Amino acid sequence: MAAGHALAAFDGRAVDGGLYLRADHFAQHLPSAVRDAIAAFSAYGLGLLAVLMLVAWWRARRTDGAVMARALAAPLCVVAAFAADTALKGVLREPRPCRVLPAGPTLEACPAAGDWALPSNHTVIVFAGAAVLWLVDRRLGALALVLAVAMGVSRVLVGVHYPHDVVLGALIGAAAGYALGLLAGRGRGLVDRARSGGMRWWLAA
Numbered sequence: 478m479a480a481g482h483a484l485a486a487f488d489g490r491a492v493d494g495g496l497y498l499r500a501d502h503f504a505q506h507l508p509s510a511v512r513d514a515i516a517a518f519s520a521y522g523l524g525l526l527a528v529l530m531l532v533a534w535w536r537a538r539r540t541d542g543a544v545m546a547r548a549l550a551a552p553l554c555v556v557a558a559f560a561a562d563t564a565l566k567g568v569l570r571e572p573r574p575c576r577v578l579p580a581g582p583t584l585e586a587c588p589a590a591g592d593w594a595l596p597s598n599h600t601v602i603v604f605a606g607a608a609v610l611w612l613v614d615r616r617l618g619a620l621a622l623v624l625a626v627a628m629g630v631s632r633v634l635v636g637v638h639y640p641h642d643v644v645l646g647a648l649i650g651a652a653a654g655y656a657l658g659l660l661a662g663r664g665r666g667l668v669d670r671a672r673s674g675g676m677r678w679w680l681a682a
Contacts, residue, residue, distance in 0.1 A: 486570040487595060489639045494578055497639050501580040504634040516584040519631035522624065523599065526555075526606045529621050533613045538682040542665030542672070544613055545680055549668070550661035551609040558605035558653035562596050562646065571595035575636045583636025596646035597638045600629040604650030609658035625650070 504512065530551050537548035571594045574580065575587035603625040611618025629643040672680045 486572065488577075489571050489574065489595060489641060490577060493640045494574065497574045497633065498578060498580060500633050500640070501583070501636050504584055504636065505581045512584050515631050515634050519585060519599070519628070519635045522628050522631070523602060525624055526603055526621060529610060529617050529624070530606065533610050533617050536614055536617070538680060542668035543662040545668045546664035547609060547658050547661045548613045550658070550664065551606060551613070554609045554654050554657035554661065555602055555605045557657055558601050558650050559598060561653060562598055562601040562649055565596060565649070566593040566598075569593065569595045571639075571642070573637055574639050580636055585635035585637050588637060594638055595642045596649055597629065597632050597642045598646070599632055600625070600638075600643045600646030601650035601653075603628045604647045605654030605657075606650075608651045608654030609661075612655070612658040612662070 504515070507515070530548070533548045533551065534545075537545040572590070573588055573592065573594045575583050576590065603621070607618060607621035607625045610621045625647065629647055632638040632643055633640055668680055671677075
């Protein structure tokens with residue numbers, strides 16, 4: 478039983494463990510203010526995605542029903558991508574690099590055993606949001622993409638993810654967000670009907 482359990486876990490050390498350790502070494506030698514800023518952004522940067530989604534909703538009030546439908550569905554698309562990512566984590570069961578590699582003190586506390594690493598939840602969430610926002614508003618989508626890349630890099634620098642955790646998270650998030658965003662555009666009829674009723678202020682400028 479123990480052997481079968483071990484085989485079920487993915488060991489990421491052979492993929493880019495050396496790159497992870499170099500990133501950890503780099504982060505440890507940054508000025509303390511920079512380390513603190515990276516740790517704060519990594520922990521709370523998802524709030525910036527929520528702000529961009531609110532701006533997208535506001536700007537979508539001046540656009541057609543398909544765009545508004547995507548703006549309204551953006552949080553749901555992110556939740557769906559997160560759920561898929563969480564399920565995949567349970568299959569791959571990759572231990573956090575800070576638990577299996579001789580890293581220095583990480584900028585973020587190493588998650589408990591059983592809190593798997595692959596893919597990166599934070600990266601999936603932000604890339605999914607960026608993909609949906611790209612379909613709503615190109616400028617907001619570009620800002621969200623910059624946020625997503627920065628978040629992915631930060632998750633490695635704070636020591637809780639391998640680089641490949643972030644790369645896979647970016648691919649899953651972007652693909653899921655874009656596909657679900659396109660699908661959400663089919664709700665334009667519902668938005669158009671709602672715009673003629675009591676929801677008009679919320680859905681139209």
